Amino acid sequence: MSIGHTLLGLLESGPRHGYDLKRAFDEHFGQDRPLHYGQVYSTMSRLLKNGLVEVDGVEAGAGPERKRYAITDAGITDVAQWLARPEKPEPYLQSTLYTKIVLALLTDRDAAELLDTQRAEHLRLMRGLTERKRTGDLADQLICDHALFHLEADLRWLELTAARLDKLAEAVRT
């Protein structure tokens, strides 16, 4: 996720102070990992340098976080471009799960066993997400869905792999 683009997007609705931005970000996207003030500060200075935001005003009392930022036209264009650009699909080839499955196979362990354990763990997480969806607002639901679909995809891949490997193992053994 690009924090810069997210913060820019938040500025589109109107100029904000740095701490406002952090709060808004955390509220909408930061359930898993809240933003540090430092991240906001460094990101904003980079955006400022690129001319995507400008300082709208500084409150008396100084300190970097007292600056009020506003988005520039270039910034708006940049957000639009970012939103229009597809994310690069990430093959999870290097994921731990893949490593585990391959290892289980290599060490002649039961892939189904691994699958069941993993499914239970995944489901535990998914139940939490589902519960949060039940109580949360729309943003919550969207985020949880995203996670849920990813987790489900993991499981489906695991299931398919397990089924394939079982068959393969069977074929090898006989």
Added chain:
Amino acid sequence: MTPEGSLLAAEGLYKSYGVTPALDGAEFSIHPGEVVAVMGPSGSGKSTLLHCLAGIISPDSGTVRYGPHTLTGMSDAQRSALRRTEFGFVFQFGQLVPELTCLENVALPLRLNGTKRKQAEQQAREWMERLEVESVHGQRPGEISGGQGQRIAVARALATRPRVIFADEPTGALDSLNGERVLTLLTNAARDTNAAVVLVTHEARVAAYSDREIVVRDGKVKDMLAGLI
């Protein structure tokens, strides 16, 4: 191992169609108000387990207990009566009577139980409101969307205030959004009425609506909760 306080419990279930065993010593238990997902690959025996638990079919051996009753020793008529009064069902598709209006479909199990038509339709209307499909009460199943149809089916399953609801891939024919809506309404309503739900699915996202899951593989049941403890 029948856990204490369980509402519906089965042990040592064997059932075979021809030479292939569909259930091979399966066990199961569920408490009131609990939602249990039954998972497993296609052909693993999920549906057969559900049919045995609900008394739709008799296992070749093993017992199914529902409260003080032993389903496996009951006659067909007794099991039918039990299903009528104590259980509710939601299937994947094709379960609504196409000639009856939606309201009449929801009222049908009540009427099968002997409730008067007026009263049955009144209650049915309340359930339809709850499942947010009150607006289609006069339409026939062929005239409404799949999501609405499944909600009608859920309303029908809930109408008799059953103690156990059996749902076999209830969202299998729906898109994600409608599927979620149906599952939310189903599980909420079940929790509100303290009914147990046996939810057969192969989708993890659907199973995530459960309190715990069991996995059926080659006719055997693996209780993941038990496995974890």
Added chain:
Amino acid sequence: MSLLRSHAGTDGGRGGERAPTVPAPPGPLATPHTGPARWARDLAMGMRFAAGGGREGWIRTALTAAGVALGVAVLLLGSSVPTLMNSWHGREKARENLGQAHEPRPAGNTVRYASVDTTFRGAPIRGRLVRPDGAHPPIPPGIRHLPGPGRMLVSPALKELLDSPEGALLRDRLDYTVAGVIGDDGLLGPQELTYVAQSATLAAPDGYRIDHFGKSWDPPPMRAPVVLLVIMTCVALMMPVMVFIGTSVRFGNERRERRLAALRLVGADVRMTRRIASGEALFGSLLGLAGGAVLFLGGRQFASVITLWDVNVFPSDVAPGPLAAALIALLVPTAAVLVTLFAQRGVTVEPLGIVRNRPPIRRRLWWRLALPAVGTLLLVPLAWQRPWTDTPLNTIRLAAGSMLLLFGVTALLPWLVDAVVGRLRGGPVPWQLAVRRLQLSSGSATRAVSGITVAVAGAIAIHMLLTGMQAGYTHAYAQSGKLPQLGLWGTSKGWPQTQRALAALRGTTGVTAVRGAIDGLVGPMPLAGRAPARGARATVAVGSCAELRRLARLGSCRDGDTFLTDIPDRDRVIAPGATIDLNAPLAEDDPVAPHPWKIPGTARTARLIAPGHGPGTFSYDLLATPSALDTNRLNGPMTEIKVDFDRATPDAVEHIRNTAARIDPSMNEFSAVDNPHTQQYTSVRNGLFVGAAITLLLIGAGLIISTVEQLYERRRLLSTLDAYGTRRATLGWSVLWQTTLPVVLGLGLALGCGLALGSLLLSMIDSAVIVDWPAVAAMTGIGGGVILFVTVLSLPPLWRMMRPEGLRTE
């Protein structure tokens, strides 16, 4: 191809093996034009589907074939009637000679010939006496030589009867030696009882001289009621069969549509699927055509044992004309294809399923009412125009009117079912399920039921016609049959012979009383110089005093006396002292010489014992003793005898007939002891019931098919309902109601229409309108039986569909 195969060959092997030989359906681009070749190919493909559709496919094909076969058999039978009657009449014509206008002189090639028909226990026996004048007499067909004196040739059926113990009494009557058997050429039918015997004593006036066999005149046309009956039977038989053919080619329509959808998915176009569907129907109907021919050929073997309206024929007589047969062979399959195409109108088979682009039919009333209304309009004037005359125009009007009326029933039924069912609300669950089902689609059920409706309406109408006709006969026979009495009459051979006959009859077993005399017609003497004024107008009876006393109270009587009776309206010519003509002309221009006879002035008045008209009465104007009047001077004197018998004595009637035959075989009988109509009526009625029952059963079979098909379509739903704990009885009842509603409405309509048609027909033959309620009840009962039959037979598949297998997603 996998889709195609899974539909075409459901159970494995055969369908799978065939698949490679099924050509891939050509894409629309490959052959853009529709030529006869494509037609043929698509039809052939459809026929292959019908043939290779697995067990279920075969059942459907077989049902279509059965329906068509039945229709074809009936059509062939119907078209055989003219040829049948032709050959029947032809043989009758060839073997008969009822007398030649100018009697030939005796020669080597002439024969004296007389009709000596009799009846034996209700069965008519045709008897002919011959007495050749020379060595080369004419010989009727079926006979090589005329029998010698005292010998007879008999039909096989008569031979069998004579040889059987039951025929003992008849052997006494036909006192000739059996010299041989008459061949089929000389018989009307295999059951005919007939004989030809040579009598050494046959003479005029009983025997007349002929020089050839074969009559030149045509048989009189059938009587109007019988024609009506025949026309109505044809109409009533044809209608349900037509309806059934229409229904039977639609069997399995839904399944067929699904298969066609699969074909569309692999590239067939809409017109092609229609042709393939036609091919499937064609296959069934071709099978049916063959089956119908076999059924017909097999069924006509029964012709020899069936006697309808005294017509009994050889199986080979039952043969349709070549033109009719060719038309049937051509039209029935064509009709099947047309019905299929018609059924598919408004239905587009799309690759993913069926699109019914026809808006739900709004059943309009006006044209449905127009059909029976026009029919009634055609019939009502016929009913006014009494009595009914058999003209071609009338026949066409009658047939068309009845057909329209009956067709109107089939047209009205869907509307009626819709109208009634649409108003039904609420009720218990099974009722609700059935009503809702009918509200949504009543088409297939009504289609099948309309067959029942037509059959029942037709049967009721025919039955009423029969009952009405029968009531007339029954009334007449009841009047005459009240008295246990038998009349005998024949040409008089003088008083002594008559007296012998009376004595012999008195000595016969079972006879309680015998009265008889010789009678003749007398009239006034023709006035000189003027044309004979009028013919005979009084009857004279001649008998001994003892015999005359049995007819009237005479007071004193001696041979030579004459009496005038107290008969009302006696002609003024008959008066004591008046001269009358004993040889009174029977027709005005009868050129006979008068035989004057003076009524003695001493003639007294006598009171007739049983005056008046009707059986058992005597309406003589004048009584004379043999010495007073020479019976040979009378114009055609007849012996007339009335025999009272004891009903309790077994075979009293047969003994009387034997006695009569011994005295004079040419003696005729008039009696009401055997009502021939009862027997015919019973056989026709039985036939009608059997026909109606078979038709209804057949339609029941069609209903079962559509019910089971519908159950199969919804086995998933049925399993769900079972999961819900629905009682089997609940669903069973809903199937019952679903069948009952249309059938009850149909039967109601049929009753109304049948009674209306029957009443119209009865007024045409000028008969009282009588409703035979037991018969109506029986017809309705059969209809009710069909409902039960359909329901009961639908239950096992229903239970099967309710099994949890239906819940499986795969």
